[in-house]
Amino acid sequence: MIKQPFSSLLISAALAGSLLVSTPGTLYAADKVIKIGALFPMSGPGSYFGAQDKQGIELAIEQINKTGINGYKLEVQFEDSSCSPLPATQAAKRLLEQYKPNVVIGEECSDATLAIMPLMEQAKIPFLNAGSSSIKVTEPGNPWTFRIMPNEVMQGVDIATNAYKKLNARTAVLLYENTNAGIGNAKVFSDTFTKLGGKILADIGFGRDVNDFTSIATRIAGVGKVDVIPTYTLEGQGLKITQALAQAGVTKGGGGQSIQLGTIWLPFGFEQKAGKASLGYVRIVQFDPTDKREIVRGFGQAFKAKYNQDPTHINAHAYDQIILIADVVRRGAKDAQSIRDGLAATKAFSGVTGSVEFDKTNQNIKMDTIHYMETLPDLSWKALGWN
């Protein structure tokens, strides 16, 4: 038997004791804790979402836990749901069985969110979503799922209407990834645009494994005069599409006339990566960094101080998920059922992305979370102020 000095035994015992009472976020046994499960893509093509979500969440938790809310502290556990149904289901089961959260937030990708929803409903755990746009998330309505992001119908109708009325677009080519969100968003745009009198010249869906978009850009170059190209895809493919369209001389960035229309899915900094190909790109974002509200300025400053970078809309909507939960706890919620009820009763909550008020399907009905931006020649943004 190896003899151990008594002093080292004492140190070991003290360390073991401290491990028993401490949890992430320097919580102590005396603290009451709201356990938040976080399902985000940490691997695969959507992992840029997860990395940015984590930053926003950790900042919010840090700020809230400085004082706590009604004697509660917030604690979060992340699981990798990979932006895809199967890993999302596995991660959700792991979270429910092992962590036993009071509330779950996530995912970004609609297919993954739709896969998680039945598990949360079965476990009666409120599930708060900020990044999935598929209408199926809130239609016909799930008592346990809430969404603060505008759904694909709200986004699609708004983009198509503004394309027709503000940009005077009469022809469009649809470009979208073959996922629930991609197909759904493109369909809503198509329905609204054609109802207004516009014409869809081509409807092009593609898999997430497509890398080279030169062939697609060639096809678009051959369909005639295209006014707008609504594009529904993740950042990586979005970059390649924008560059290929410019190389083919289709969009303004390549000397053409077409305007690419983008979605909330793309992060800030997209224009800098795409370069001059993104000139004239009009897209919606969920967070306006030029917003003068105190909460936005405070968030921007705190984010910059913590991470030495400006926040993106993904950082922002992740931050909003946490401060909305904190708001519900402040109103008296303390377990899964009361958090669900508190979320449903939310009225005029003001977050950094905009305001939140849920309808009977638990969809946020406020449209001030949609902000239109246009890319200028120096790759900066001009807020178009359409909403």
Added chain:
Amino acid sequence: MLTVLLQQGINGIVVGSLYVLVALGLTLIYGVLVQINFAHADIVTLGAFAAYFFTHAFGGSYLASIGIALVVGGALGWLINAAIFAPLRDRGSELLPLIATIGVSIMLQNAMLAWFGPIPYAFDTPYSEHVIRIGSTFFTVQSVLIIIVSTTTIGLLYAFMKFTFLGKALRAVSQDRETAGLMGINPNYLIMLTFVIASALAGMGGALLGPVLVMTPFAGTSVIVKAFAIVIIGGFGNVEGTIIAGLLVGLIESYTTQFLDPGLIDIVVFALLLLMLAVRPTGLIAEKREENV
């Protein structure tokens, strides 16, 4: 219509050339070792990142970065073979090295995720934004570079295999490893050489693919599935068949995009693969296994 056909033909040949570069390494390893290397995709990705950091972090020229990626790929191939695959082969199991390639692949992907992060990189070169327009057709200088480098590499590889002593020795090992050993050829040395050449090709392919790919730690995975299909369509272990199949798949992709739907690309390519397996399982260039590589 003729312009569209020509333009999509150019697009298909460019993409096909990239597929050939990736698939050649796979087919070389299979030809010599009768082994599938699942980590090949990740060496492609590492080659792309090596070229990216050489140009963006150290200010090196893009052309030099292709050479750097080739060296990084070759060195990685040597290291992986020496540290993992060779010891497992020595145990006499065919299955262990195969499983190890999957392990190495997952390990490399996660190491890259930790080092480079999940956010896609924009790998712009001086050649990718420079567009040449002739009539109604267009192509980037990067596309021209891809075709030149691919053609030169294929030519050099062909000459190496056909006319050099090492190339002939490699073919001997692929035909009969034991007999080649009895003739004084060191099979282990030549297996190592195969891994180095195949990985160097993958690294170089990565440098050329970087500006085309959605560059994340998982970038190579999206290409490797097609590369496997190309190797099977061309005839496992057959270099000439791989070249023809690679260009064919590139052309199928661009014409499917134009005349059908890009969402159908995988269906068309893999339907061709199944057809080949059913009708001509030896691949496009049907040779006896002994004559491959």
